[in-house]
Amino acid sequence: MNPEEAPSRAARYWRIARPVVLLAVALLAARIIIGLVGAIDWASVWTAVRQLTLPGAILLLLILLARQVFNGVPLAKFVAGLSPPRSMQNDMGAILIGTVAPPPSDVVLRVSMFRSWGIDPLEGMAGVTLNTLTFYVVRFAAPALGLALFAFIEADAGHVWAAVGSALVGIVILVALVSLSRGDRLARIIGLTAGRVASRFRHEVEPEAWSRSVVEFRGRVGDRVRTGIRPSLLALTVMVLAESLLLITALRLVGVDSDAVATLLILSSFLVAYPLTLFPLMGLGILDAFLVAAWTQVAGTEYEARIVAGLIVWRVFSLLVPILLGVVAITWWRRTTHGAEEPSAWSVANDQHAGETPRPLPPTTSPPD
DSSP states (O other): OOGGGHHHHHHHHHHHHHHHHHHHHHHHHHHHHHHHHOOOOHHHHHHHHTTOOHHHHHHHHHHHHHHHHHHTHHHHHHSTTOOHHHHHHHHHHHHHHHHHSOTTHHHHHHHHHHHHTTOOHHHHHHHHHHHHHHHHHHHHHHHHHHHHHHTTTOOOHHHHHHHHHHHHHHHHHHHHHHHTTSOHHHHHHHHHHHHHHHHTTOTTOOHHHHHHHHHHHHHHHTTHHHHHHHHHHHHHHHHHHHHHHHHHHHHHHTTOOTTTSOHHHHHHHHHHTGGGGGSHHHHTTHHHHHHHHHHHHHHOGGGHHHHHHHHHHHHIIIIIHHHHHHHHHHHHHHHHTTTOSSOOHHHHHHHHHTTOOOOOOOOOOOOOO
16 A cells, blocks of 8 residues: 555545544533433433424424525526525535445535536535634634523523634634634735644644635635625524524423423523534534433433433434425425436546546535534
């Protein structure tokens, strides 16, 4: 084996294994945290889940669809010629493929969709990158809003420092985003600085190459950062609030009433813990364990089963239903392209493995919905 191929092969294996490793860590942490709360009566959990009625399920579905609409706004703002419905279609398709197949299958699908719609894949993926960065701003700013709500209840030093640290991360990302619209000189400085920091951890990183990449990326996004950042931040903030409403509604539908856990407490706790959605599958396990522990401490162990039931219902609608919507999105896309000459996501992936190098794309990850 050629020794020069080892790092890239190892990196490829780690890219595939990383979500599994992180999910295992999250589930282990969840087991430890829930173990501190107490044993869960799973029979009572399923009894509470069965309280969900058809009208309640329809209500949750409508809230989810509203969440998806707002989630699709930024990509439509950052990619010229991309309509909001196609933006949603692109996002939901990427969610499905990113869940069932290893990276970069979601990127391959997005590229195939952009090509079939007559959009330059490089322009499209630049928009996806902006979409992801904008979401990270909202993700790390959420605890500050949660802390502000906690002020009406209570807040300890741990909440304050966690919110401040998270907000600082969001501010740094936002400043970098805004700086991209200020010209090539500042973009070059940002790329060079980031490259120098990264080179301390990975010796193969070339700061000058990073600098050139950032300048090229800035040239592609142009003024879309300046014109799209505000509506995108607003839309993603509403999206997070819609996610919160989905969770609150799920809890109420399985019997966790406001006398047990106040709505303001649910909202503030969720926002404070929202950066945990950085883990695979929106923080499945570790986020749930944190919320179960926080709310059971307030409501009492007699409500623990119903709280767990509410989180299960929320996860079904926030994770599984979007995957089903992704199936619909991809099926509709395949039918509406009428078997055009554009290659499918799978054929593009096969071409890559066969050695046909595609045009370079900006580094990106799909925003977790």
